[in-house]
Amino acid sequence: MDELDRAAQILDHLRAMLEAELAQARGQRLLIRALDTQGLFERARQRSAFNAQLAQLERVLSETMEAAGHALGLTAVSLVDLRKAAPEASQRLDACMADVRVLASALREIDAVNLKLGGRALSRVRGYLAALAPQTVAYDRRGACRPMDDISTACRVA
Numbered sequence: 209m210d211e212l213d214r215a216a217q218i219l220d221h222l223r224a225m226l227e228a229e230l231a232q233a234r235g236q237r238l239l240i241r242a243l244d245t246q247g248l249f250e251r252a253r254q255r256s257a258f259n260a261q262l263a264q265l266e267r268v269l270s271e272t273m274e275a276a277g278h279a280l281g282l283t284a285v286s287l288v289d290l291r292k293a294a295p296e297a298s299q300r301l302d303a304c305m306a307d308v309r310v311l312a313s314a315l316r317e318i319d320a321v322n323l324k325l326g327g328r329a330l331s332r333v334r335g336y337l338a339a340l341a342p343q344t345v346a347y348d349r350r351g352a353c354r355p356m357d358d359i360s361t362a363c364r365v366a
Contacts, residue, residue: 211276212290212297218269219304222262226311229258233318240325243333 232254239247277285280293287305290298 211272211279212301215269215272215276216300216304218265219308222265223307230311230315233315236322237325240329243329
């Protein structure tokens with residue numbers, strides 16, 4: 209079961225990558241609170257590189273699992289079929305897969321919190337900018353608010 213061992217090694221590598229990314233995502237909260245734009249842009253670049261590397265490892269894992277299935281004589285490869293064909297070799301694979309799922313779920317939750325914090329920071333910055341540089345607003349005949357680009361004393365009659 210050389211292919212199954214290789215798949216477990218790939219999953220171990222994925223787990224290590226997710227653990228490191230999880231720590232980085234938790235640290236991103238500090239960047240958001242400090243409104244560190246350069247740090248946030250650097251973090252976004254790192255996350256993009258992580259996503260690319262993760263996608264590549266997922267492709268390699270898929271190919272390895274398919275090769276393991278073909279070596280065992282399976283036409284369609286699934287974890288259930290692998291458990292039936294090679295129960296002892298697939299136990300480590302199941303444990304690694306469970307760890308990866310838990311870490312991916314935790315990363316998804318932290319990303320949701322960071323997104324919410326980012327939205328709050330953005331609304332606060334917009335509020336500050338609106339207070340520092342207010343836009344002139346006038347009302348038309350219907351009472352609708354219309355921003356005015358230039359202040360003018362002339363009026364247009366329809």
